[in-house]
Amino acid sequence: MLSLRGCDLRYADSGGDGVPLVFTHGAGADHVMFDAQREYLLERGHRVVTWDLRGHGLSRPAGARFTAEEAVADLCALIEHLGVDRPVLVGQSLGGNVSQAVVRRHPGLARALIVIGATPNTAPLSRRERLLLRAAAPTLSMIPAKVLPRMMAEASAITPDARADARRAFGRLPKKEFVQVWRATVELLTPDPGYRTPVPLCLIRGERDRTGNIAAAMPRWAEAEGVEEIVIPGAGHIANQDDPCAVNAAIDAFLRTVPAAKQARR
Known part of the structure; x- marks a missing residue:
């Protein structure tokens, strides 16, 4: 537990001397979404840290x-x-937007960045995209609280197990707080077309991810950064739970290319 500004942040740290990874989950979710990645990477000698964002999972209130x-x-x-x-x-x-912001503000803090199902913080937004972003929170506010966890789970996941866990997690966050978390996500989008990620970058997206503008924005992001976008066949927004084996393999392959010591991209 780490107490910060009125919240007891709950985390799990495997310890060890392997290359460390810090996993940050999505809005309304919690650390459980990375259980498959944690187990897989621990077996390969990595140090793995998972945590619950404030207000989520065990980090309540x-x-x-x-x-x-x-x-x-x-x-x-x-x-x-x-x-x-x-x-x-x-x-x-x-979690991908938050991690991007940390790398952007503190480029020497991380050795690499892996983003799963998130839009780039610095990409320019079309007029239509700006309108959709502004309308999202009011739209969510109109959905009955009892219905919201099921709707969000069905929009986020494809497989029954992933949907069940998403319903569990979404059901723990009060509707008012979830809408506020969504508004916070939008705060992280600050267009800067000339920005390039200063550390090795891995982009992973579910083939059936229809959340926001991710399906269109992530390919453009990959092209701008000169990296290969990894698309997980048949997976939705939470690709790491829809197809953990494919995502684990993609993460493992990427980590093999990341130097053990800090090395910024040029």
């Missing part, structure tokens, strides 16, 4: 109104607290 700034500060504080040496940051959805 939030202690303060959830904001993008709080989420970024919490992740940086956790890394410092654990003394993790230049971890690989892995983020799904909101």
Whole structure:
């Protein structure tokens, strides 16, 4: 547990001398979404850290109104607290946006970045995309609280097991707080077309991810960065739970290309 600004952040740290990875989950989810990745990477000698964003999972109550700034500060504080040496940051959805923000603000903090199902923070937005982003929170606010977890789970996952876990996680976060978390996600989108990620980058997307503009934005992001986008066949927004084996293999292959010591991309 790490107590920060009124919230007891809950985390799990395997320890060890292997290349460290810090996993950050998506909005409404919790650390459980990375169980398959944690087990797989531990078997391969990596140090794995998972945690619950404030207000999510075991990190309740939030202690303060959830904001993008709080989420970024919490992740940086956790890394410092654990003394993790230049971890690989892995983020799904909101976790991917938070991890991007940490790398952008503190380029020497991480040795690599893996993003699963998230839009790039710095990509330019079309007028239509801006309108959709502004309309998302009011639309979510109109959905009955009892219905929202099921709807979000069905929109996020394809397989029955992944949907069941998504319903469990979404059901633990009050609707009012979930809408606020969504608003915070939008705060992280700050267009800067000339920006390029300063560390090795891996982009993973589910073939059937229809969340926001991810299906269109991630291929453009990969092209701009000069990296290969990894598309998981048949998977949805939470590809790491829809097809954990394929995502684990993609992460493992990427890690084999990442230097053990810090090396920024040129």
